Amino acid sequence: MSPKKVDKDARRQEILDAAVRVFARKGFAASRIDDVATEAGIAKGSVYLYFDSRNALLDAAFEKYDADSRVIVQRALDGEAPPLDRFSDLVRGTLELLADTPDHARILLDLWSTDYMKQVYRQNRQAITLLLKEIRPDLGEPHATVVVGVIEGVLLQWLVDPELPIAELSQPILDVCINGLKERR
Known part of the structure; x- marks a missing residue:
C-alpha cells in the first residue's frame, strides 16, 4: 500500500483555517501551535512543515x-x-x-x-x-x-x-x- 498523497496547498489552507478559528476563539497571545494542530486534526510537527512560527501563521x-x-x-x-x-x-x-x-x-x-x-x-x-x-x-x-x-x-x-x-x-x-x-x- 502506497502512502497517502497530501495536497500541500489544501493542507496549508486547512492549517490556516484552523489557526484563524483558534486565534479568534482563544486570542492570539493565548494560542499555541499545539492548539492549531489539534484544531486541524494533525500532529504539531505537521504545522511546522508549513509554518515556522505562530507569527508566520498569523501573517499568512x-x-x-x-x-x-x-x-x-x-x-x-x-x-x-x-x-x-x-x-x-x-x-x-x-x-x-x-x-x-x-x-x-x-x-x-x-x-x-x-x-x-x-x-x-x-x-x-x-x-x-x-x-x-x-x-x-x-x-x-x-x-x-x-x-x-x-x-x-x-x-x-x-x-x-x-x-x-x-x-x-x-x-x-x-x-x-x-x-x-x-x-x-
Missing part, C-alpha cells in the same frame, strides 16, 4: 484578508465614479468584508494595540484621507480618523453583540458621514 492568515481589503481601498481611490460614491463603496465594502470574515474581525480586535494594527490604521487613514480630499479639500487625516473610528466602533459592537446586523449598518454610517461631508453653505 491575513494575506488574503489584506489583499481583499486593498482591493476595496484601491477601487475607491482609482475608481471613475464621483468621490462620494466611491466613499460609499469603501464603507459598504469594508463592512461586507468584516461581516464575511467574522473570525478575522475578532483577531483584528485582539491585535488592536499591536504594531501590526498601528500600520493597518495608518494605511486606512491615508487612503481615506486621499478620498476625503477629493470630496472636500479642507478635509484631512483627522476626518479620516473619525471615519475609521466609526467603522471600528460598529465592528466592536457587532463582535460583542453578534445579533447586530453589521452588513445593514453601512447605510446609517453613510447617512451620518456624508451629511457631514457635503459642502458647507
